Amino acid sequence: MNASVFYAMTPILVLSGTAMALMIQASIKRDHKVASIIVAIGLILSLLGSYYASNFTQPVTVLLQVDNWSLFFTGLIIAASLIILSLSLKTFLPEGERKEEYYLLLILSVLGAVVLIQSSHMVSLLLGMELMGVALYVMIAFPERGDLPLEGAIKYLVLSACASAMLLYGFALIYAATGSLSYIGIGAEVARAYEQNPVLVLAGSAMVLAGIGFKLSVAPFHMWTPDVYEGAPTAVTGFLATVSKGAVFVALTRFYIDGNLYQYAGLTAALAVLAIASMLIGNWLALRQENIKRLLAYSSIAHFGYLLIALIACAHIDIQLVSQSITFYLTAYIVTTLAAFAVVSSVAEEDVRGQEIQALEGLFWYRPLEASALTVAMLSLAGIPLTAGFMAKFFVITVGVQSHLWVLLAALIVGSAVAIYYYLRVIFAMSKPCKVKGKASTGFDRTLAIILMACVLLLGSWPQPFIAYMGTL
Amino acid sequence: MVMINLILILLVGGLLAMLSERLDENMPRKVAMAAVLFDLIYLISSMLSLPEIAQLQAPITNDPSTWLMHFKANWIPAFGISIEFAMDGISLLMVLLTLILGAVAISASWTDIVKRKGFFEANLLWSLAGVLGVFLALDLLLFFLFWEVMLIPMYFMIAIWGHENRGYAAMKFFIFTQASGLLMLVSILVLSAINQETTGVWTFSYFDLLNTNISEQASYWIMLGFFIAFVVKLPGFPFHTWLPDAHTQAPTAGSVILAGVLLKTGAYGLIRFAVPLFPQAALDFSYPAMLLGAAGVVYGAVLAFGQADFKRLIAYSSVSHMGFVLLGIYAWNELALQGAVMQMVAHGFSTAALFMIAGSIQERLHTRDMSQMSGLWHQMPRMGAVAMFFVVASLGLPGLGNFVAEFLILLGLFQVNVWITVIAATGLITGAAYSLLLMQKSFQGEINKKWAESKLSDFGQREMMTMAVMIIALIFLGIYPQPVLNIAEPVLHSLLDLTALALPSIAEAKL
Numbered sequence: 001m002n003a004s005v006f007y008a009m010t011p012i013l014v015l016s017g018t019a020m021a022l023m024i025q026a027s028i029k030r031d032h033k034v035a036s037i038i039v040a041i042g043l044i045l046s047l048l049g050s051y052y053a054s055n056f057t058q059p060v061t062v063l064l065q066v067d068n069w070s071l072f073f074t075g076l077i078i079a080a081s082l083i084i085l086s087l088s089l090k091t092f093l094p095e096g097e098r099k100e101e102y103y104l105l106l107i108l109s110v111l112g113a114v115v116l117i118q119s120s121h122m123v124s125l126l127l128g129m130e131l132m133g134v135a136l137y138v139m140i141a142f143p144e145r146g147d148l149p150l151e152g153a154i155k156y157l158v159l160s161a162c163a164s165a166m167l168l169y170g171f172a173l174i175y176a177a178t179g180s181l182s183y184i185g186i187g188a189e190v191a192r193a194y195e196q197n198p199v200l201v202l203a204g205s206a207m208v209l210a211g212i213g214f215k216l217s218v219a220p221f222h223m224w225t226p227d228v229y230e231g232a233p234t235a236v237t238g239f240l241a242t243v244s245k246g247a248v249f250v251a252l253t254r255f256y257i258d259g260n261l262y263q264y265a266g267l268t269a270a271l272a273v274l275a276i277a278s279m280l281i282g283n284w285l286a287l288r289q290e291n292i293k294r295l296l297a298y299s300s301i302a303h304f305g306y307l308l309i310a311l312i313a314c315a316h317i318d319i320q321l322v323s324q325s326i327t328f329y330l331t332a333y334i335v336t337t338l339a340a341f342a343v344v345s346s347v348a349e350e351d352v353r354g355q356e357i358q359a360l361e362g363l364f365w366y367r368p369l370e371a372s373a374l375t376v377a378m379l380s381l382a383g384i385p386l387t388a389g390f391m392a393k394f395f396v397i398t399v400g401v402q403s404h405l406w407v408l409l410a411a412l413i414v415g416s417a418v419a420i421y422y423y424l425r426v427i428f429a430m431s432k433p434c435k436v437k438g439k440a441s442t443g444f445d446r447t448l449a450i451i452l453m454a455c456v457l458l459l460g461s462w463p464q465p466f467i468a469y470m471g472t473l
Numbered sequence: 474m475v476m477i478n479l480i481l482i483l484l485v486g487g488l489l490a491m492l493s494e495r496l497d498e499n500m501p502r503k504v505a506m507a508a509v510l511f512d513l514i515y516l517i518s519s520m521l522s523l524p525e526i527a528q529l530q531a532p533i534t535n536d537p538s539t540w541l542m543h544f545k546a547n548w549i550p551a552f553g554i555s556i557e558f559a560m561d562g563i564s565l566l567m568v569l570l571t572l573i574l575g576a577v578a579i580s581a582s583w584t585d586i587v588k589r590k591g592f593f594e595a596n597l598l599w600s601l602a603g604v605l606g607v608f609l610a611l612d613l614l615l616f617f618l619f620w621e622v623m624l625i626p627m628y629f630m631i632a633i634w635g636h637e638n639r640g641y642a643a644m645k646f647f648i649f650t651q652a653s654g655l656l657m658l659v660s661i662l663v664l665s666a667i668n669q670e671t672t673g674v675w676t677f678s679y680f681d682l683l684n685t686n687i688s689e690q691a692s693y694w695i696m697l698g699f700f701i702a703f704v705v706k707l708p709g710f711p712f713h714t715w716l717p718d719a720h721t722q723a724p725t726a727g728s729v730i731l732a733g734v735l736l737k738t739g740a741y742g743l744i745r746f747a748v749p750l751f752p753q754a755a756l757d758f759s760y761p762a763m764l765l766g767a768a769g770v771v772y773g774a775v776l777a778f779g780q781a782d783f784k785r786l787i788a789y790s791s792v793s794h795m796g797f798v799l800l801g802i803y804a805w806n807e808l809a810l811q812g813a814v815m816q817m818v819a820h821g822f823s824t825a826a827l828f829m830i831a832g833s834i835q836e837r838l839h840t841r842d843m844s845q846m847s848g849l850w851h852q853m854p855r856m857g858a859v860a861m862f863f864v865v866a867s868l869g870l871p872g873l874g875n876f877v878a879e880f881l882i883l884l885g886l887f888q889v890n891v892w893i894t895v896i897a898a899t900g901l902i903t904g905a906a907y908s909l910l911l912m913q914k915s916f917q918g919e920i921n922k923k924w925a926e927s928k929l930s931d932f933g934q935r936e937m938m939t940m941a942v943m944i945i946a947l948i949f950l951g952i953y954p955q956p957v958l959n960i961a962e963p964v965l966h967s968l969l970d971l972t973a974l975a976l977p978s979i980a981e982a983k984l
Contacts, residue, residue: 384625385618397659398552401666409659417652424628424644431633467551
């Protein structure tokens with residue numbers, strides 16, 4: 001082990017250091033502002049660190065794989081966390097209570113997500129997932145008042161625990177079959193193990209997929225999603241939707257591809273069932289939602305269904321194109337979802353009434369910038385051209401067409417057609433004449449809306465630089 | 474560059490119109506009108522400055538250098554997607570129609586729109602820009618982009634400034650066209666992927682994809698994807714149900730653009746893409762397609778006859794008239810295609826005018842219910858006379874553009890299938906019935922007591938000028954259609970040559 005291994009771990013080390021600094025600070029003088037500044041500095045430094053670490057890409061022990069791909073996602077989710085942090089400030093600052101533990105939880109959760117993204121071993125996968133998850137339970141329940149956050153947190157806790165148990169059992173079965181816990185090791189042994197004992201391999205990987213499916217909230221493991229989305233403070237919901245789900249999907253991709261699991265028709269079929277169920281159920285249930293956060297919850301279920309198509313396609317075509325599609329889709333999804341949550345958190349009140357779609361009425365006329373940003377986000381989620389969501393869908397359909405996945409594509413078309421309705425409902429509500437003027441916007445809200453909207457539009461209308469960059473990952 | 478400028482002028486014009494509202498409430502409409510007229514002048518002047526050879530030369534469909542204009546620049550080279558525009562006679566006609574009707578629509582919005590005028594004119598110009606993009610884009614993905622994006626400003630126009638049931642209508646309009654658009658997107662990607670498998674290169678250029686080798690079965694399915702997307706927009710029976718709602722609920726200017734221009738993008742897509750890209754599949758499918766066309770002609774006419782709502786009647790008559798276009802395209806011979814192109818232009822003018830009249834009536838009476846009208850001619854003689862003109866134009870009076878169009882279509886169709894021609898021809902009779910009914914119920918008869926006291930203002934100078942443009946256009950198309958036929962002819966010739974080349978068996982029968 002030499003120094004360059006530590007350089008490769010810069011983002012993780014910086015995040016851990018920030019967590020320690022926060023604890024030390026808390027023991028000296030508890031202060032809201034100082035804590036948030038420390039977190040912001042820590043996140044920015046680790047963002048720079050993930051750029052710096054790209055000079056030292058290598059496997060870090062058997063547990064972590066630091067390569068350009070994982071570093072890109074590390075950077076992406078740290079940037080996303082920065083935006084989440086800025087949204088949380090508004091939620092937690094004005095109450096004047098001691099809420100600085102929130103920042104510690106946030107940084108720990110980000111640390112877990114980074115470990116998850118870089119994991120190349122089942123132990124680090126579990127470690128990252130638990131670290132991220134445990135911190136998240138508390139973050140969801142953080143507002144002390146009201147039953148909804150508590151309900152959401154308990155639901156998430158219980159179901160996550162079940163999911164982790166399944167995950168562990170799946171790991172045990174796979175280990176029993178292949179004698180290895182690292183992805184590469186599994187990949188090397190899985191063919192032999194499958195010949196000897198196919199049930200063990202398939203059952204093990206199916207349980208791992210189910211466990212990860214819970215975290216990704218693909219149908220039929222989606223039950224917790226709407227309640228948690230609704231109950232959690234908006235900033236935390238945004239964190240859950242972008243950072244947490246994104247990191248889990250990255251880990252799933254690496255596990256599935258490096259573990260050579262894509263060669264087995266049984267698993268592919270299982271994934272296909274999950275994908276179709278998610279696309280149809282997610283979009284269908286979103287139709288009648290009155291709460292914008294619940295609506296986004298169901299929409300995210302559908303989106304991970306679309307994304308699974310790309311993962312399934314790697315059984316048939318070049319992995320390079322598949323991983324590019326996943327990278328583009330996740331990036332587009334994270335940026336778009338952030339834009340949506342940024343607007344929702346700045347516009348909607350933190351109560352159930354305030355988050356109804358009706359509460360957005362007239363937004364176009366009293367806060368045109370944020371309304372435009374939310375419109376762009378909705379159109380991007382619906383996959384309308386010139387937005388990031390369209391290019392993402394373009395990628396997914398392309399790999400689907402090349403792998404001849406016609407049934408999945410049919411589900412995608414039906415799902416997207418249904419989805420247009422509820423995305424349009426949001427836009428339509430905003431274009432109604434306004435009855436009650438809501439909160440006025442701050443300069444910060446507007447800036448954030450413009451930046452995120454520009455990112456969504458840029459990814460969709462001029463994607464070539466990003467595609468070229470993905471080629472180097 | 475000319476083609477990009479045409480689109481940019483409208484986009485920037487829209488932005489300026491929106492901003493100009495801050496200076497003066499009535500500025501936007503003037504800015505918008507100026508932008509459209511400037512665009513029109515710019516188009517004509519750049520057509521005149523083309524070298525004469527380009528004007529005389531017949532375009533070869535799969536050789537862009539023979540087209541009037543061609544522009545290509547890289548956009549997303551990773552997938553061979555480029556910004557490729559090209560213009561031939563048909564696109565030129567459609568662009569001209571779009572810009573003229575754009576000016577008409579702005580004139581229709583002059584007093585009709587009372588709130589958020591800036592944003593309205595901006596949406597109007599942006600949807601025109603999107604339509605121009607559809608008529609000019611020759612990269613299939615760029616075409617798809619314009620196809621989808623032009624809907625968004627249209628959606629806003631219906632959803633914000635529409636009538637009582639606007640939310641439902643706007644939603645239905647958007648979902649129908651988006652869902653069918655997704656089918657087209659998948660079809661485009663399949664086509665391009667097949668091309669990529671054989672040639673090893675990603676490309677979405679029309680000119681490259683024309684040469685794709687596709688198995689018969691695959692081409693049939695891909696063709697269906699395109700067909701459904703275009704027929705929903707056309708709209709053809711049985712995909713027409715969005716149209717009566719959207720047209721009825723849209724503000725007048727929106728109806729003018731919808732009926733006059735947006736429907737034509739469906740017909741244009743069929744002529745440009747659905748048939749030439751898959752000649753064999755289109756031939757196999759021509760019989761069902763023609764049946765759908767004939768069904769649309771009859772069904773639209775019958776439903777139009779039963780309407781009490783002024784705008785709904787015109788909307789259903791559009792279904793009937795666009796059925797003729799579908800028939801003309803799938804008959805696929807020169808006469809019928811000429812007729813289809815002519816119908817696109819003539820129907821654009823006549824329906825736009827009727828919608829504008831409907832809008833003016835609603836502005837004055839605040840109702841579209843024909844049972845509450847009657848005798849309007851006495852109070853608004855100018856409007857009555859103009860309405861009479863467009864009603865008889867729409868029912869196909871000889872000497873006006875619509876007659877030429879429908880006659881050519883029937884003539885061409887007769888060579889292909891006699892019985893369908895017979896069915897379609899009944900559309901002319903029913904057309905007369907519902908058109909005259911419209912006239913009688915609203916403008917003729919006793920004066921309705923409700924309006925006898927109130928003073929209804931007749932068409933003013935602005936409205937008469939707008940109407941005059943369309944009246945002149947229709948008379949011109951009816952008496953001397955040759956210039957339009959001349960512009961379209963070389964294009965149609967080369968399209969027929971192209972498909973005949975792919976189908977040696979029927980080359981003799983068709984030409």
